[in-house]
Amino acid sequence: MLPRPTAVLFDLDGTIVDSAPGIVSSLAHTLEQLGLPVPTPAELLAWVGPPILDSFRDRAGLDHEESLRALAVYRTHYRAVGILDAAPYPGVVDAIRAIHAAGIALSLATSKPESSATVILEGIGVIDAFDELTGATEDETRSAKADVVAEALRRLTADGFDVSGAVMVGDRILDIEGARANGLPTIFASWGYGAPAEAAGAIAVVADAGELRRALGIA
Helix, strand or coil: CCCCCCEEEECCECCCEECHHHHHHHHHHHHHHCCCCCCCHHHHHHHCCCCHHHHHHHCCCCCHHHHHHHHHHHHHHHHHHHCCCCEECCCHHHHHHHHHHCCCEEEEEEEEEHHHHHHHHHHCCCHHHCCEEEEECCCCCCCCHHHHHHHHHHHHHHCCCCCCCEEEEECCHHHHHHHHCCCCCEEEECCCCCCHHHHCCCCEEECCHHHHHHHHCCC
């Protein structure tokens, strides 16, 4: 068990919800509409987590303008079809509520746009437990995890919360690296989309919501 944190920042995709089905189907639709090869669902799973513009560039080989066009197609389909195809992982909603009840500040810290993240958290009925909902900007100028974490900490601090003992909870190495860039440790959620090797650098690895609660010192 780690020292009880003063604040907890949560990743969304692969940490709070299994959003892969909706994301993968929207990615496949986008690539098909653009006349590009469509990887298998298993291959598209690797796209889940990083900023979507980065994935269009790094995985589909698109330039900036092409990536922006792909993003527009993706968002139209995702917001119409895929956004609510996201189920919370067992026990995670209860864990979030327990953290909130313990008086620990909570913020989302996701590379998904805040508007989409809000819809998902409303859909699973846990939005009221969060003090801040921090994510990417609609134009993706803030989407890198380090920038999102920095903004989440800024907002919590402005709200009067103590972030001196803040911790990140996430499932990808990008969460660990983004938190580290802001001086935060990370608890790695191994139920998500990250490979085991991505947990390197985490202060703890948890296999389920019960282990997460114990790691945070929350009954």
